[in-house]
Amino acid sequence: MPSIRFCSTEDGKRLAYALDGDGPAIVFPAWWISHVEKDWEHGPFQEFFGALARHHLVVRYDRIGVGLSDRGRDPKDMTVDRETEHMGALIDHLGLDKCTLFGVSCGGATAITYAERKPSRVRNLILHGSYLRGCSSVEPEVQEALVGLVRASWGVGSKTLASLFTPDHSPQELRRIAAMQRESATGETAAQLLMLGYSADVAALVSGVAAPCLVTHRHRDRVIRFDAGRELAANLPDASFVPLDGTAHAPWEGDSAALLEQIFAFLGTDPSTTEADVFPARNSNENALVRRGEVWTLSFEDAQALLKHSKGLADLATLLANPGEEIAAATLMHQAESAAAPVGSDDVLDDRARSEFRTRVQAIDEDLEEARSFNDLGRIERLEQERDAILSELRVATGLGGRSRKLKDPAERARKAVSARIRESIQRIAEAHPAAGEHFAAAVRTGAFCCYEPKSSVNWRL
The missing domain is CATH 1.10.10.10 (Winged helix-like DNA-binding domain superfamily/Winged helix DNA-binding domain)
Structure with a gap:
């Protein structure tokens, strides 16, 4: 577990941050909502950041209002300028003369703003799943619906957003992600921060960014459209654009190995030089x-x-x-x-398994009703496929009159x-x-x- 510490911001707030690794620093501007302790419990997250930390000092933090940072925050204080000030306070607190900024999603606006204002402090920029203008990153009606849903029902809203962030995850994993979101912030704070992301606009700043930049975006990202990443790269003075396959929004999900390869190549890091760090x-x-x-x-x-x-x-x-x-x-x-192995016969599905299958079908039916209300075609298709597979398994496992079929040889x-x-x-x-x-x-x-x-x-x- 990386070391978790605190620093004070200029406006007197306490910011929680985590440090891991050693070497040239990579600072992650805060993304939508995070939790420096709980995020580390997720295997893909741990592996992605652990891989970076074998070669770099990795700095991530919870923005004010979420995670382990001070929770109280005035909505009027939720601006890109304030986010940039808070990140700058952390960089100064750590005494980093120069660092790489890795902006994920809405964190890209903070990274670009800081890089334009403090060019001597930024070595490189990496922007993943990000955008130039938040208002054009997603259709306006979708923005309004998501903010309204999160504000009206944080439980349903967190489940919906989890399915957008990682559509290929299992239902159990989506529930875990949704629960982590609810633990990291209140529904009102989550809604306000969504609005901050959608209102962010750095179009007037990108021409002043001098640092070399790597822009990556997955083709089928359902949170921020692919064209938003292409537009961002096209407007930065010194940017390379790397399209990636996949649906996951977060860089640590999906094929993170392909992304890490691009990151290390861009930074000039040779992963083999510190391979011994994996097994010291x-x-x-x-x-x-x-x-x-x-x-x-x-x-x-x-x-x-x-x-x-x-x-x-x-x-x-x-x-x-x-x-x-x-x-x-x-x-x-x-x-x-x-x-x-015993000779005899076992049920293909025991009573408990059949009960769990039927309970899951009921949960899918509820999720389908919700997905249809939002016309979420991708989620509808995935849920229907899972429902059909479970019902097919139940039919195979059950004979006439609902009697269990037997396996002759386990x-x-x-x-x-x-x-x-x-x-x-x-x-x-x-x-x-x-x-x-x-x-x-x-x-x-x-x-x-x-x-x-x-x-x-x-x-x-x-």
């Missing part, structure tokens, strides 16, 4: 498969790759921890003590599922790290019993 105590030739949050770091034969978490990678780690030992697929599937089910997910993970490894992929393809045996059997002994840190 390891030897250069040590092999490792270590999970941090939702990312696995694989080190093999002096090369490294980052892989998104999957059950197959977890299975593989279990096999590496027990070289030469046969482990039942059923044990890997259930992550329980190894035991012979061991066979485990064999197929575990073998498939291990093979899929080895294929992903081969794409990211060919030498490791070749090694695992030869050394891992799958089936009813799975085993890691390298031709010669290989030590792994797990």
Whole structure:
């Protein structure tokens, strides 16, 4: 967990900020709402900022009114000028002579304003999912609807915005994000800050920005339209524009590895120069498969790759921890003590699972009603697909008269599922790290019993 500290602003407010890493400083102007403590609990967030902190001093903070900063704030005081003053106070407090500013979404307006006013203090600008004029970043009727919804019902509003920020997330993850938003700010503050973002306009300032700038934007961003990012890059004097694939608005969501590659190239950072920071105590030739949050770091034969978490990678780690030992697929599937698979029959879905499925269908129906009221076509399509999939599973699992169907051989089910997910993970490894992929393809045996059997002994840190 990065160190959380406080500084005072010129208007007597206490600003909470977090520091992580060492090296040339990257300061993140505050985005819509944040929480310097709770944000770190999210795996992708931790991995993204952790990757930057291996090479840089990373500074992020909660704007006044949200998170761990002082909550009381007059709506009349919510201006880009005041936001810029608060960030400047933090930069002065830290004694940073020069830094890179990384503006995310509405934080871009603060970054541009500071860079235009304090050119000698800004080394580079990175702007992701940002815009020139907030009023043209989203259709006016959408702006009005979102602000009104957040103000009228922060519960429904937070769920709606979470689905816009990360439309590809699971329902459970969307609920987590919505809950974090509600913990970080009141509904009225959240609404006022949305209005601040939509009213921000830096069109008159961009021509005065001297710092080199990297502008990145995902093609299918549903929060800030893609053309807003293109317009921003076109108006900055020294900007490179990098379109990215994906739907996620926040830089740490989606394919963050592709974004980090662009960031490091722009800053002239060689990620391999401080690779030892990932495993400070390891030897250069040590092999490792270590999970941090939702990312696995694989080190093999002096090369490294980052892989998104999957059950197959977890299975593989279990096999590496027990070289030469046969482990039942059923044990890997259930992550329980190894035991012979029983002969007999089990319900495809037990009573609890069927109840949970039906409860989820009811929740989807409620979310569908809400999505249809806002004509949110993307959300409607995603919810309908999930509903159809659950109902299909229930139909498969239920016979005539609602009787549960039976699986004749649970061991066979485990064999197929575990073998498939291990093979899929080895294929992903081969794409990211060919030498490791070749090694695992030869050394891992799958089936009813799975085993890691390298031709010669290989030590792994797990």
